[in-house]
Amino acid sequence: MTLFPKSGIPALVALLFVLLTVGSCVFVQQRYTSLPPGPYRGILELEYNPIVPNPKGEPIPEKVDLEFDEVTAGALPFTFDVVYEDDTTFHLVIHNGEEEILVPAEDIETGRDQxxxxxxxxxxFPVYDTHISAFHEENVIEGVWVVHYRENYRIPFKAYFGKDFRFTSLRKEPVADLTGTWAVDFAGSGAEAGYPGVAEFRQQGNELTGTIRTETGDYRYLEGTVQGNKMYLSVFDGSHAFLFEALIREDGSLTGTFRSGRHYITDWTAERDAEAELTSPDELTRLREAVPLAFAFPTAEGDTVRLADIQGPKLVQLFGTWCPNCRDETNFLKQYLAGNDVEDLQVIALAFEQYGAEDDRSKAAVRRYRDNMEVDWPILLAASNDKREAGQALPMLNKVISYPTLLFVDRNNRVRRIHTGFNGPATSKYADFARSFDATVKELIAEEPVAATDQ
Known part of the structure; x- marks a missing residue:
């Protein structure tokens, strides 16, 4: 018995396909032009903080006397542009101070939830293993920023077309010019101890930019505003989500809060100090004993690479694909190698990943990083990013306290210098590091190998 005539089968199949499509959630990965081109103001809601309408702009006590049109506590703002390459394809440009971050069209997916x-x-943001998933309608985008390597880590996200300001469009006269160098003290959070920092601020009117250096790296390109006796700074780059808020006290010092995403919050204070300095990055990590460096770790493809098999002077980079400061250092290394005659110099990167050395997700992250950054030196999977495990992977070091950490190694695999952290291009120390790096590399290249009996 035939339920349907053969001639009706194609029509039935087509009908079933339409019904299934309409009745289910289908995400079509295609480019289309419904997202308006131009500037957007994005907001990550680090804490739940509903806004109560206040059209008259009168002070709202629970908002610490901030007016309705001003900054909302716990809201991390950033700006970006939607730029069309043709009628259907667009990319994003995220702005943080002087930095512009390109999100290429191939990393953007659009569709329709039927x-x-x-x-x-x-x-x-494939290099950092994060993404924003959202709906958009007319001039508003609304969704979440998802960090895959943290369990159930989702931060509400909104963006508004046509708004090109970061924190506020108001222009309250600042009570002070914060331009200069500041000694910073972070109080720490929970079991984590406090730590020092050095802030480098530049202010023009209400606009505030700069960075904060710490002994494990800098907070990259911060951008914000000074409104009356309050200052605000933020950065979002797909990995970092930093928000600084502070009160300018009558004595000129700063006191406020620092948030890193939703997982970390601490108090911080700062005082002007043109001579403020941190411990030298060359003094933070040391060898336990003066023995040649030795290790053997696998590539993402499973091939084991031994340091002893690599000839010539070497740079050994301890890094993570998830780390923006590591990305800055990788860019520096690429530029240096491209601009200098150092064919004898070898670079080996040791990856310390969120999921550990053996997890397929770590291997995939290393491949993405290698391809995205166009790195042509070996990247080896050493251990997880837990610093105790990192120390076990490299027991000749007294500790691993920062990613990145750079080891300068001579032809006989003796470690000649260890540089902890990285003062990137957002800092005043970047040029100094570049000069000292060049001097150390030239010394290593100029040296002749030492016979084993002479070591």
Whole structure:
């Protein structure tokens, strides 16, 4: 018995496909032009803080006397542009101070959720293993920023088309010019101890930019505003989500809070100090004993690489694909190698990943990083990013306290210098590091190998 005539089968199949498509959530990965081109103001809601309408702009006590149109506590703002390359393809440019971060078209997916009739948007940050998943309608984007390597880590995200200011469009006269160098003290959070920092601020009117250096690296390009006796700074780059808020006290000092995403918050204070300095990055990590460096770790493809098999002077970079400061150092190394005659110099990168050395997700992260950064030196999977495990992977070091950490190694695999952290291009120390780096590398290249009996 035939339920349907053969001639009706194609029509039936087509009908079933339409019904299934309409009745389910279908994410179509295609480019389309419904997202307006131009500036957007993005906001990550680090804490739940609903806004109560106040059209008259009168002070709201629970907002610490901030007016309705001003900054909302716990909201991390950043700006970006949607730029069309043709009628259907666009990329994003995220702005943090002097830095512009390109999110290429191939990392952006658009579609439509047929179950609710809304347009969808996914912005991928593949190097950092994070993404933004959102709906968009007319001039508003609304969704979440998802960090895959943290369990159930999702931060609400909104963006508004046509708004090119970061914290506020108001222009309250600042009570002080914060330009200069500041000694910073972070109080720490929970079991984590406090730590020092050095802030480098530049202020023009209400606009405030700069960075904060710490002994494990800098907080990259910060951008914000000074409004009356309050200052605000933020950065979002797909990995970092930093928010600084502070009160300018009558004595000129600063006191406020620092948030890193939703997982970390601490108090911080700062005082002007043109001579403020941190411990030298060459003094933070040491060898336990003066023995040649030795290790053997696998590549993402499973091939074991031994340091002893690599000839010539070497740079050994301890890094993580998830680490923006490591990315800055990798860019520096690439530029240096491209601009200098150092064919004898070898670079080996040791990856300390969120998921550990053996997890397939770590291997995939290393491959993405290698391809995205166009790195042509070996990247080896050493251990997880837990610093105790990192210390066990490299027991000849007294400790691993920062990613990145750079080891300068001579032809006989003796460690000649260890540089902890990285003062990137957002800091005043970047040029000094570049000069000292060049001097150390030239010394290593100029040296002749030492016979084993002479070591």
């Amino acid at each position: 179950s609710i009739g809304r347009d969808t948007l996914r912005i991928n």
